[in-house]
Amino acid sequence: MNTIGKHSFQIELSKNPVEAHLREELLENPLFGRVFTDHMVTIRYSGTRGWHDAKVSPRGPFSLDPSTLVLHYAQEIFEGMKAYRLPNGGATLFRPEANARRFGNSAERLAMPPLPEALFVESVRQLVRVDRDWIPSTQGSALYIRPFMIATEAVLGMKPSAEYLYCVVATPVGAYFKGNASALTVWSSDDYTRAAPGGTGAAKCGGNYAASLAALAQAAREGCDQVVFLDAAERRWIEELGGMNVFFIFDDGSIQTPPLTGTILPGITRASLITLARDIGITVFEQPYDIDQWQADAKSGRLVEAFACGTAAVVTPIGTVKGRKHNFSIGNGSGGPITERLKTALLNIQNGRAPDHYGWLDLIF
Known part of the structure:
Protein backbone atom coordinates (compact mmCIF):
# COMPACT_ATOMS: atom_id res chain seq x y z
CA MET A 1 0.00 0.00 0.00
CA ASN A 2 1.28 3.48 -0.92
CA THR A 3 -0.11 6.68 0.59
CA ILE A 4 -0.31 10.24 -0.74
CA GLY A 5 -1.89 12.68 1.69
CA LYS A 6 -5.00 10.94 3.06
CA HIS A 7 -5.23 8.65 0.01
CA SER A 8 -3.83 5.12 0.09
CA PHE A 9 -3.32 3.16 -3.13
CA GLN A 10 -4.39 -0.46 -2.93
CA ILE A 11 -2.15 -2.43 -5.31
CA GLU A 12 -3.38 -5.63 -6.94
CA LEU A 13 -0.93 -7.06 -9.45
CA SER A 14 -2.12 -8.88 -12.55
CA LYS A 15 -2.21 -12.67 -12.27
CA ASN A 16 -1.81 -12.96 -16.04
CA PRO A 17 0.72 -10.35 -17.18
CA VAL A 18 2.01 -10.45 -20.74
CA GLU A 19 4.92 -12.88 -20.86
CA ALA A 20 8.35 -11.25 -21.01
CA HIS A 21 9.30 -12.55 -24.45
CA LEU A 22 5.97 -11.41 -25.93
CA ARG A 23 6.32 -8.01 -24.29
CA GLU A 24 9.78 -7.57 -25.80
CA GLU A 25 8.41 -8.38 -29.25
CA LEU A 26 5.65 -5.79 -28.79
CA LEU A 27 8.18 -3.17 -27.69
CA GLU A 28 10.35 -3.56 -30.79
CA ASN A 29 8.07 -1.44 -32.97
CA PRO A 30 4.97 -0.42 -31.00
CA LEU A 31 2.01 0.97 -32.92
CA PHE A 32 0.72 4.16 -31.32
CA GLY A 33 -2.12 3.40 -28.90
CA ARG A 34 -2.63 -0.24 -29.93
CA VAL A 35 -0.81 -2.15 -27.20
CA PHE A 36 -1.41 -1.53 -23.49
CA THR A 37 0.41 -2.35 -20.28
CA ASP A 38 -0.81 -4.88 -17.72
CA HIS A 39 -2.30 -2.47 -15.17
CA MET A 40 -4.37 0.67 -14.70
CA VAL A 41 -5.10 3.14 -11.93
CA THR A 42 -8.63 4.03 -10.83
CA ILE A 43 -9.89 6.54 -8.27
CA ARG A 44 -13.56 7.27 -7.64
CA TYR A 45 -15.36 10.44 -6.62
CA SER A 46 -18.77 11.09 -5.10
CA GLY A 47 -20.32 14.23 -3.72
CA THR A 48 -20.57 12.67 -0.27
CA ARG A 49 -17.16 10.94 -0.03
CA GLY A 50 -14.94 13.05 -2.26
CA TRP A 51 -12.01 11.23 -3.87
CA HIS A 52 -11.68 7.68 -2.60
CA ASP A 53 -10.89 4.04 -3.43
CA ALA A 54 -7.53 4.62 -5.16
CA LYS A 55 -6.33 1.40 -6.79
CA VAL A 56 -3.69 -0.04 -9.04
CA SER A 57 -5.29 -3.12 -10.57
CA PRO A 58 -5.12 -5.37 -13.65
CA ARG A 59 -6.23 -3.51 -16.78
CA GLY A 60 -9.78 -4.42 -17.71
CA PRO A 61 -13.14 -3.13 -18.98
CA PHE A 62 -15.56 -0.87 -17.14
CA SER A 63 -19.22 -1.71 -16.53
CA LEU A 64 -21.47 1.31 -17.18
CA ASP A 65 -25.21 1.76 -16.97
CA PRO A 66 -26.76 2.86 -20.31
CA SER A 67 -27.85 6.12 -18.66
CA THR A 68 -24.34 6.99 -17.43
CA LEU A 69 -23.96 10.74 -17.92
CA VAL A 70 -20.72 10.66 -19.90
CA LEU A 71 -22.49 8.71 -22.65
CA HIS A 72 -25.09 11.45 -23.12
CA TYR A 73 -23.58 14.80 -22.13
CA ALA A 74 -19.86 14.18 -22.73
CA GLN A 75 -18.53 15.19 -19.32
CA GLU A 76 -15.02 13.86 -19.95
CA ILE A 77 -11.46 15.16 -19.83
CA PHE A 78 -8.04 13.63 -20.36
CA GLU A 79 -4.29 14.24 -20.45
CA GLY A 80 -1.37 12.95 -22.50
CA MET A 81 2.12 12.50 -21.08
CA LYS A 82 5.12 10.18 -21.37
CA ALA A 83 7.55 8.20 -19.27
CA TYR A 84 11.07 7.93 -20.72
CA ARG A 85 13.77 5.31 -20.24
CA LEU A 86 17.01 6.91 -19.06
CA PRO A 87 20.51 5.85 -20.12
CA ASN A 88 21.14 4.41 -16.63
CA GLY A 89 18.05 2.19 -16.85
CA GLY A 90 15.86 4.41 -14.68
CA ALA A 91 12.73 6.22 -15.81
CA THR A 92 11.37 9.74 -15.64
CA LEU A 93 8.24 11.75 -16.30
CA PHE A 94 8.40 15.13 -18.01
CA ARG A 95 6.75 18.05 -16.19
CA PRO A 96 3.90 15.98 -14.68
CA GLU A 97 2.89 18.86 -12.43
CA ALA A 98 2.02 20.86 -15.57
CA ASN A 99 -0.25 18.04 -16.74
CA ALA A 100 -1.83 17.92 -13.28
CA ARG A 101 -2.50 21.67 -13.35
CA ARG A 102 -4.00 21.54 -16.85
CA PHE A 103 -6.13 18.55 -15.87
CA GLY A 104 -7.53 20.59 -12.99
CA ASN A 105 -8.26 23.54 -15.29
CA SER A 106 -10.03 21.24 -17.74
CA ALA A 107 -12.09 19.77 -14.90
CA GLU A 108 -13.25 23.20 -13.77
CA ARG A 109 -14.26 24.16 -17.32
CA LEU A 110 -16.32 20.95 -17.65
CA ALA A 111 -17.93 21.44 -14.19
CA MET A 112 -16.07 18.43 -12.79
CA PRO A 113 -14.33 18.12 -9.40
CA PRO A 114 -10.59 18.86 -9.76
CA LEU A 115 -8.36 15.97 -8.76
CA PRO A 116 -5.72 17.16 -6.27
CA GLU A 117 -2.52 17.76 -8.23
CA ALA A 118 -0.36 15.67 -5.91
CA LEU A 119 -2.80 12.77 -6.26
CA PHE A 120 -2.73 13.08 -10.06
CA VAL A 121 1.07 12.95 -10.16
CA GLU A 122 1.29 10.06 -7.71
CA SER A 123 -1.30 8.05 -9.65
CA VAL A 124 0.89 8.28 -12.75
CA ARG A 125 4.00 7.39 -10.77
CA GLN A 126 2.24 4.34 -9.34
CA LEU A 127 1.37 3.00 -12.78
CA VAL A 128 4.86 3.60 -14.18
CA ARG A 129 6.46 1.83 -11.23
CA VAL A 130 4.23 -1.23 -11.57
CA ASP A 131 4.57 -1.40 -15.37
CA ARG A 132 8.21 -0.29 -15.56
CA ASP A 133 9.13 -3.16 -17.89
CA TRP A 134 6.81 -1.71 -20.54
CA ILE A 135 8.91 1.44 -21.03
CA PRO A 136 10.65 1.05 -24.41
CA SER A 137 14.37 1.71 -24.66
CA THR A 138 14.63 2.12 -28.44
CA GLN A 139 15.45 5.55 -29.89
CA GLY A 140 12.34 7.70 -30.29
CA SER A 141 10.11 5.47 -28.14
CA ALA A 142 8.42 6.10 -24.78
CA LEU A 143 5.57 4.96 -22.58
CA TYR A 144 2.56 7.15 -23.42
CA ILE A 145 0.31 7.69 -20.40
CA ARG A 146 -3.37 8.60 -20.62
CA PRO A 147 -5.04 9.88 -17.43
CA PHE A 148 -8.75 10.60 -17.94
CA MET A 149 -11.94 11.27 -15.99
CA ILE A 150 -15.55 10.46 -16.88
CA ALA A 151 -18.92 11.28 -15.34
CA THR A 152 -20.43 8.05 -14.00
CA GLU A 153 -23.73 9.00 -12.37
CA ALA A 154 -26.55 6.94 -13.90
CA VAL A 155 -29.26 9.50 -14.63
CA LEU A 156 -30.65 11.18 -17.73
CA GLY A 157 -30.45 14.77 -16.57
CA MET A 158 -28.70 17.79 -18.00
CA LYS A 159 -26.54 18.55 -14.98
CA PRO A 160 -23.02 17.97 -13.62
CA SER A 161 -22.60 14.41 -12.45
CA ALA A 162 -22.48 13.61 -8.75
CA GLU A 163 -20.06 10.73 -9.37
CA TYR A 164 -16.84 10.38 -11.41
CA LEU A 165 -14.24 7.80 -12.30
CA TYR A 166 -10.61 8.78 -12.81
CA CYS A 167 -8.40 6.27 -14.61
CA VAL A 168 -4.84 6.02 -15.93
CA VAL A 169 -3.77 3.61 -18.68
CA ALA A 170 -0.49 3.40 -20.58
CA THR A 171 0.72 2.27 -24.00
CA PRO A 172 4.27 1.91 -25.33
CA VAL A 173 4.72 4.07 -28.43
CA GLY A 174 7.13 4.89 -31.20
CA ALA A 175 6.82 7.74 -33.69
CA TYR A 176 3.34 9.30 -33.92
CA PHE A 177 3.53 9.89 -37.67
CA LYS A 178 4.52 6.86 -39.70
CA GLY A 179 5.90 6.81 -43.22
CA ASN A 180 8.83 8.25 -45.11
CA ALA A 181 7.73 11.90 -45.25
CA SER A 182 10.12 14.23 -43.42
CA ALA A 183 7.47 16.93 -42.96
Whole structure:
Protein backbone atom coordinates (compact mmCIF):
# COMPACT_ATOMS: atom_id res chain seq x y z
CA MET A 1 0.00 0.00 0.00
CA ASN A 2 1.28 3.48 -0.92
CA THR A 3 -0.11 6.68 0.59
CA ILE A 4 -0.31 10.24 -0.74
CA GLY A 5 -1.89 12.68 1.69
CA LYS A 6 -5.00 10.94 3.06
CA HIS A 7 -5.23 8.65 0.01
CA SER A 8 -3.83 5.12 0.09
CA PHE A 9 -3.32 3.16 -3.13
CA GLN A 10 -4.39 -0.46 -2.93
CA ILE A 11 -2.15 -2.43 -5.31
CA GLU A 12 -3.38 -5.63 -6.94
CA LEU A 13 -0.93 -7.06 -9.45
CA SER A 14 -2.12 -8.88 -12.55
CA LYS A 15 -2.21 -12.67 -12.27
CA ASN A 16 -1.81 -12.96 -16.04
CA PRO A 17 0.72 -10.35 -17.18
CA VAL A 18 2.01 -10.45 -20.74
CA GLU A 19 4.92 -12.88 -20.86
CA ALA A 20 8.35 -11.25 -21.01
CA HIS A 21 9.30 -12.55 -24.45
CA LEU A 22 5.97 -11.41 -25.93
CA ARG A 23 6.32 -8.01 -24.29
CA GLU A 24 9.78 -7.57 -25.80
CA GLU A 25 8.41 -8.38 -29.25
CA LEU A 26 5.65 -5.79 -28.79
CA LEU A 27 8.18 -3.17 -27.69
CA GLU A 28 10.35 -3.56 -30.79
CA ASN A 29 8.07 -1.44 -32.97
CA PRO A 30 4.97 -0.42 -31.00
CA LEU A 31 2.01 0.97 -32.92
CA PHE A 32 0.72 4.16 -31.32
CA GLY A 33 -2.12 3.40 -28.90
CA ARG A 34 -2.63 -0.24 -29.93
CA VAL A 35 -0.81 -2.15 -27.20
CA PHE A 36 -1.41 -1.53 -23.49
CA THR A 37 0.41 -2.35 -20.28
CA ASP A 38 -0.81 -4.88 -17.72
CA HIS A 39 -2.30 -2.47 -15.17
CA MET A 40 -4.37 0.67 -14.70
CA VAL A 41 -5.10 3.14 -11.93
CA THR A 42 -8.63 4.03 -10.83
CA ILE A 43 -9.89 6.54 -8.27
CA ARG A 44 -13.56 7.27 -7.64
CA TYR A 45 -15.36 10.44 -6.62
CA SER A 46 -18.77 11.09 -5.10
CA GLY A 47 -20.32 14.23 -3.72
CA THR A 48 -20.57 12.67 -0.27
CA ARG A 49 -17.16 10.94 -0.03
CA GLY A 50 -14.94 13.05 -2.26
CA TRP A 51 -12.01 11.23 -3.87
CA HIS A 52 -11.68 7.68 -2.60
CA ASP A 53 -10.89 4.04 -3.43
CA ALA A 54 -7.53 4.62 -5.16
CA LYS A 55 -6.33 1.40 -6.79
CA VAL A 56 -3.69 -0.04 -9.04
CA SER A 57 -5.29 -3.12 -10.57
CA PRO A 58 -5.12 -5.37 -13.65
CA ARG A 59 -6.23 -3.51 -16.78
CA GLY A 60 -9.78 -4.42 -17.71
CA PRO A 61 -13.14 -3.13 -18.98
CA PHE A 62 -15.56 -0.87 -17.14
CA SER A 63 -19.22 -1.71 -16.53
CA LEU A 64 -21.47 1.31 -17.18
CA ASP A 65 -25.21 1.76 -16.97
CA PRO A 66 -26.76 2.86 -20.31
CA SER A 67 -27.85 6.12 -18.66
CA THR A 68 -24.34 6.99 -17.43
CA LEU A 69 -23.96 10.74 -17.92
CA VAL A 70 -20.72 10.66 -19.90
CA LEU A 71 -22.49 8.71 -22.65
CA HIS A 72 -25.09 11.45 -23.12
CA TYR A 73 -23.58 14.80 -22.13
CA ALA A 74 -19.86 14.18 -22.73
CA GLN A 75 -18.53 15.19 -19.32
CA GLU A 76 -15.02 13.86 -19.95
CA ILE A 77 -11.46 15.16 -19.83
CA PHE A 78 -8.04 13.63 -20.36
CA GLU A 79 -4.29 14.24 -20.45
CA GLY A 80 -1.37 12.95 -22.50
CA MET A 81 2.12 12.50 -21.08
CA LYS A 82 5.12 10.18 -21.37
CA ALA A 83 7.55 8.20 -19.27
CA TYR A 84 11.07 7.93 -20.72
CA ARG A 85 13.77 5.31 -20.24
CA LEU A 86 17.01 6.91 -19.06
CA PRO A 87 20.51 5.85 -20.12
CA ASN A 88 21.14 4.41 -16.63
CA GLY A 89 18.05 2.19 -16.85
CA GLY A 90 15.86 4.41 -14.68
CA ALA A 91 12.73 6.22 -15.81
CA THR A 92 11.37 9.74 -15.64
CA LEU A 93 8.24 11.75 -16.30
CA PHE A 94 8.40 15.13 -18.01
CA ARG A 95 6.75 18.05 -16.19
CA PRO A 96 3.90 15.98 -14.68
CA GLU A 97 2.89 18.86 -12.43
CA ALA A 98 2.02 20.86 -15.57
CA ASN A 99 -0.25 18.04 -16.74
CA ALA A 100 -1.83 17.92 -13.28
CA ARG A 101 -2.50 21.67 -13.35
CA ARG A 102 -4.00 21.54 -16.85
CA PHE A 103 -6.13 18.55 -15.87
CA GLY A 104 -7.53 20.59 -12.99
CA ASN A 105 -8.26 23.54 -15.29
CA SER A 106 -10.03 21.24 -17.74
CA ALA A 107 -12.09 19.77 -14.90
CA GLU A 108 -13.25 23.20 -13.77
CA ARG A 109 -14.26 24.16 -17.32
CA LEU A 110 -16.32 20.95 -17.65
CA ALA A 111 -17.93 21.44 -14.19
CA MET A 112 -16.07 18.43 -12.79
CA PRO A 113 -14.33 18.12 -9.40
CA PRO A 114 -10.59 18.86 -9.76
CA LEU A 115 -8.36 15.97 -8.76
CA PRO A 116 -5.72 17.16 -6.27
CA GLU A 117 -2.52 17.76 -8.23
CA ALA A 118 -0.36 15.67 -5.91
CA LEU A 119 -2.80 12.77 -6.26
CA PHE A 120 -2.73 13.08 -10.06
CA VAL A 121 1.07 12.95 -10.16
CA GLU A 122 1.29 10.06 -7.71
CA SER A 123 -1.30 8.05 -9.65
CA VAL A 124 0.89 8.28 -12.75
CA ARG A 125 4.00 7.39 -10.77
CA GLN A 126 2.24 4.34 -9.34
CA LEU A 127 1.37 3.00 -12.78
CA VAL A 128 4.86 3.60 -14.18
CA ARG A 129 6.46 1.83 -11.23
CA VAL A 130 4.23 -1.23 -11.57
CA ASP A 131 4.57 -1.40 -15.37
CA ARG A 132 8.21 -0.29 -15.56
CA ASP A 133 9.13 -3.16 -17.89
CA TRP A 134 6.81 -1.71 -20.54
CA ILE A 135 8.91 1.44 -21.03
CA PRO A 136 10.65 1.05 -24.41
CA SER A 137 14.37 1.71 -24.66
CA THR A 138 14.63 2.12 -28.44
CA GLN A 139 15.45 5.55 -29.89
CA GLY A 140 12.34 7.70 -30.29
CA SER A 141 10.11 5.47 -28.14
CA ALA A 142 8.42 6.10 -24.78
CA LEU A 143 5.57 4.96 -22.58
CA TYR A 144 2.56 7.15 -23.42
CA ILE A 145 0.31 7.69 -20.40
CA ARG A 146 -3.37 8.60 -20.62
CA PRO A 147 -5.04 9.88 -17.43
CA PHE A 148 -8.75 10.60 -17.94
CA MET A 149 -11.94 11.27 -15.99
CA ILE A 150 -15.55 10.46 -16.88
CA ALA A 151 -18.92 11.28 -15.34
CA THR A 152 -20.43 8.05 -14.00
CA GLU A 153 -23.73 9.00 -12.37
CA ALA A 154 -26.55 6.94 -13.90
CA VAL A 155 -29.26 9.50 -14.63
CA LEU A 156 -30.65 11.18 -17.73
CA GLY A 157 -30.45 14.77 -16.57
CA MET A 158 -28.70 17.79 -18.00
CA LYS A 159 -26.54 18.55 -14.98
CA PRO A 160 -23.02 17.97 -13.62
CA SER A 161 -22.60 14.41 -12.45
CA ALA A 162 -22.48 13.61 -8.75
CA GLU A 163 -20.06 10.73 -9.37
CA TYR A 164 -16.84 10.38 -11.41
CA LEU A 165 -14.24 7.80 -12.30
CA TYR A 166 -10.61 8.78 -12.81
CA CYS A 167 -8.40 6.27 -14.61
CA VAL A 168 -4.84 6.02 -15.93
CA VAL A 169 -3.77 3.61 -18.68
CA ALA A 170 -0.49 3.40 -20.58
CA THR A 171 0.72 2.27 -24.00
CA PRO A 172 4.27 1.91 -25.33
CA VAL A 173 4.72 4.07 -28.43
CA GLY A 174 7.13 4.89 -31.20
CA ALA A 175 6.82 7.74 -33.69
CA TYR A 176 3.34 9.30 -33.92
CA PHE A 177 3.53 9.89 -37.67
CA LYS A 178 4.52 6.86 -39.70
CA GLY A 179 5.90 6.81 -43.22
CA ASN A 180 8.83 8.25 -45.11
CA ALA A 181 7.73 11.90 -45.25
CA SER A 182 10.12 14.23 -43.42
CA ALA A 183 7.47 16.93 -42.96
CA LEU A 184 3.70 17.23 -42.70
CA THR A 185 1.32 18.34 -45.38
CA VAL A 186 -1.58 20.18 -43.74
CA TRP A 187 -5.02 21.18 -44.99
CA SER A 188 -6.37 24.66 -44.25
CA SER A 189 -9.98 24.10 -43.21
CA ASP A 190 -12.57 26.53 -44.54
CA ASP A 191 -15.58 24.43 -43.53
CA TYR A 192 -14.81 23.66 -39.90
CA THR A 193 -13.50 25.46 -36.82
CA ARG A 194 -12.15 23.90 -33.66
CA ALA A 195 -13.18 26.38 -30.95
CA ALA A 196 -14.80 29.75 -30.28
CA PRO A 197 -14.34 32.38 -27.55
CA GLY A 198 -16.03 31.24 -24.35
CA GLY A 199 -15.97 27.60 -25.47
CA THR A 200 -13.82 24.67 -24.42
CA GLY A 201 -10.83 25.26 -26.71
CA ALA A 202 -8.39 25.58 -23.80
CA ALA A 203 -9.69 22.42 -22.10
CA LYS A 204 -8.44 18.97 -23.01
CA CYS A 205 -11.81 17.29 -23.44
CA GLY A 206 -12.96 14.62 -25.85
CA GLY A 207 -15.61 16.84 -27.41
CA ASN A 208 -12.95 19.13 -28.92
CA TYR A 209 -11.31 16.18 -30.63
CA ALA A 210 -14.58 14.64 -31.78
CA ALA A 211 -15.49 17.95 -33.41
CA SER A 212 -12.19 17.93 -35.33
CA LEU A 213 -12.64 14.48 -36.89
CA ALA A 214 -14.67 15.66 -39.89
CA ALA A 215 -11.96 18.20 -40.72
CA LEU A 216 -9.26 15.54 -40.33
CA ALA A 217 -11.18 13.23 -42.64
CA GLN A 218 -11.44 16.04 -45.17
CA ALA A 219 -7.70 16.62 -44.90
CA ALA A 220 -7.03 12.93 -45.52
CA ARG A 221 -9.24 12.98 -48.63
CA GLU A 222 -7.10 15.85 -49.91
CA GLY A 223 -3.92 13.84 -49.35
CA CYS A 224 -2.89 15.72 -46.21
CA ASP A 225 -1.54 14.47 -42.88
CA GLN A 226 -3.23 17.03 -40.67
CA VAL A 227 -5.61 19.98 -40.59
CA VAL A 228 -4.86 23.54 -39.50
CA PHE A 229 -7.79 25.36 -37.90
CA LEU A 230 -8.55 29.06 -38.23
CA ASP A 231 -10.41 31.24 -35.75
CA ALA A 232 -14.19 30.95 -35.64
CA ALA A 233 -14.97 34.67 -35.94
CA GLU A 234 -12.98 35.87 -38.97
CA ARG A 235 -11.69 32.60 -40.43
CA ARG A 236 -8.25 34.12 -40.96
CA TRP A 237 -6.14 33.71 -37.81
CA ILE A 238 -4.22 30.46 -37.42
CA GLU A 239 -5.00 28.68 -34.16
CA GLU A 240 -3.67 25.13 -34.01
CA LEU A 241 -3.60 21.79 -35.77
CA GLY A 242 -5.81 18.85 -34.84
CA GLY A 243 -4.26 18.22 -31.43
CA MET A 244 -0.98 20.13 -31.87
CA ASN A 245 0.26 23.68 -31.43
CA VAL A 246 2.01 25.42 -34.31
CA PHE A 247 5.15 27.59 -34.63
CA PHE A 248 6.55 29.76 -37.44
CA ILE A 249 10.23 30.58 -38.00
CA PHE A 250 11.36 33.62 -40.02
CA ASP A 251 14.50 34.52 -41.95
CA ASP A 252 15.70 36.81 -39.15
CA GLY A 253 15.77 33.82 -36.79
CA SER A 254 12.71 34.85 -34.78
CA ILE A 255 9.81 32.53 -33.93
CA GLN A 256 6.10 33.26 -33.69
CA THR A 257 3.24 31.19 -32.27
CA PRO A 258 -0.45 32.03 -31.78
CA PRO A 259 -1.25 33.46 -28.33
CA LEU A 260 -3.26 31.59 -25.71
CA THR A 261 -6.50 33.53 -25.76
CA GLY A 262 -8.83 30.76 -24.58
CA THR A 263 -9.46 28.97 -27.87
CA ILE A 264 -6.11 27.15 -28.07
CA LEU A 265 -4.92 24.31 -25.85
CA PRO A 266 -2.00 25.47 -23.66
CA GLY A 267 0.45 22.78 -24.72
CA ILE A 268 3.18 21.69 -22.31
CA THR A 269 5.49 20.95 -25.24
CA ARG A 270 4.65 24.43 -26.58
CA ALA A 271 5.62 26.09 -23.29
CA SER A 272 8.82 24.05 -23.03
CA LEU A 273 9.92 24.97 -26.55
CA ILE A 274 9.33 28.66 -25.91
CA THR A 275 11.57 28.45 -22.83
CA LEU A 276 14.28 26.51 -24.69
CA ALA A 277 14.22 28.91 -27.65
CA ARG A 278 14.48 32.02 -25.50
CA ASP A 279 17.30 30.53 -23.44
CA ILE A 280 19.43 30.04 -26.57
CA GLY A 281 18.84 33.61 -27.67
CA ILE A 282 15.91 33.18 -30.08
CA THR A 283 13.23 35.88 -29.99
CA VAL A 284 9.77 34.33 -29.57
CA PHE A 285 6.59 36.29 -30.26
CA GLU A 286 3.20 35.06 -29.07
CA GLN A 287 1.09 36.92 -31.62
CA PRO A 288 -1.74 36.20 -34.07
CA TYR A 289 -0.70 35.10 -37.57
CA ASP A 290 -2.90 35.43 -40.65
CA ILE A 291 -3.27 32.45 -43.05
CA ASP A 292 -2.87 34.77 -46.06
CA GLN A 293 0.26 36.23 -44.49
CA TRP A 294 1.56 32.71 -43.92
CA GLN A 295 1.25 32.01 -47.63
CA ALA A 296 2.77 35.36 -48.64
CA ASP A 297 5.70 34.95 -46.24
CA ALA A 298 6.36 31.40 -47.40
CA LYS A 299 6.36 32.43 -51.06
CA SER A 300 8.59 35.44 -50.47
CA GLY A 301 11.07 33.47 -48.40
CA ARG A 302 10.49 35.50 -45.23
CA LEU A 303 9.05 32.38 -43.56
CA VAL A 304 11.70 29.65 -43.65
CA GLU A 305 10.34 26.94 -41.33
CA ALA A 306 7.15 25.90 -39.54
CA PHE A 307 6.44 23.04 -37.19
CA ALA A 308 3.73 21.40 -35.11
CA CYS A 309 4.33 20.17 -31.57
CA GLY A 310 2.68 18.14 -28.86
CA THR A 311 3.34 15.31 -26.42
CA ALA A 312 2.50 12.60 -28.94
CA ALA A 313 4.13 14.11 -32.04
CA VAL A 314 6.95 15.94 -30.15
CA VAL A 315 8.21 18.36 -32.88
CA THR A 316 7.22 17.71 -36.50
CA PRO A 317 8.08 20.04 -39.43
CA ILE A 318 5.31 21.37 -41.67
CA GLY A 319 6.42 21.27 -45.30
CA THR A 320 3.30 22.06 -47.35
CA VAL A 321 -0.03 23.79 -46.79
CA LYS A 322 -3.02 23.09 -49.03
CA GLY A 323 -6.56 24.42 -49.15
CA ARG A 324 -9.22 25.82 -51.44
CA LYS A 325 -7.56 29.24 -51.24
CA HIS A 326 -4.01 28.28 -50.32
CA ASN A 327 -1.30 26.07 -51.75
CA PHE A 328 2.33 26.64 -50.82
CA SER A 329 5.51 25.03 -49.55
CA ILE A 330 7.66 26.20 -46.65
CA GLY A 331 11.41 26.47 -47.18
CA ASN A 332 12.67 23.29 -48.79
CA GLY A 333 9.49 21.46 -47.79
CA SER A 334 11.24 19.18 -45.30
CA GLY A 335 11.97 21.14 -42.15
CA GLY A 336 15.00 23.18 -41.18
CA PRO A 337 17.86 23.69 -38.73
CA ILE A 338 16.04 25.66 -36.03
CA THR A 339 13.19 23.13 -35.86
CA GLU A 340 15.72 20.31 -35.60
CA ARG A 341 17.77 22.14 -32.98
CA LEU A 342 14.75 22.70 -30.73
CA LYS A 343 13.52 19.13 -31.18
CA THR A 344 16.93 17.72 -30.31
CA ALA A 345 17.27 19.96 -27.25
CA LEU A 346 13.86 18.89 -25.94
CA LEU A 347 14.39 15.17 -26.59
CA ASN A 348 17.84 15.24 -25.01
CA ILE A 349 16.38 16.60 -21.77
CA GLN A 350 13.40 14.23 -21.79
CA ASN A 351 15.61 11.19 -22.36
CA GLY A 352 18.30 12.17 -19.88
CA ARG A 353 20.99 12.83 -22.48
CA ALA A 354 21.38 16.49 -21.47
CA PRO A 355 21.31 18.25 -18.08
CA ASP A 356 17.88 19.29 -16.85
CA HIS A 357 18.50 22.89 -15.79
CA TYR A 358 14.76 23.57 -15.44
CA GLY A 359 13.71 20.88 -12.97
CA TRP A 360 11.36 19.38 -15.58
CA LEU A 361 12.21 15.71 -14.99
CA ASP A 362 10.45 13.72 -12.27
CA LEU A 363 12.56 10.61 -11.61
CA ILE A 364 10.48 7.50 -10.90
CA PHE A 365 13.20 4.92 -10.21
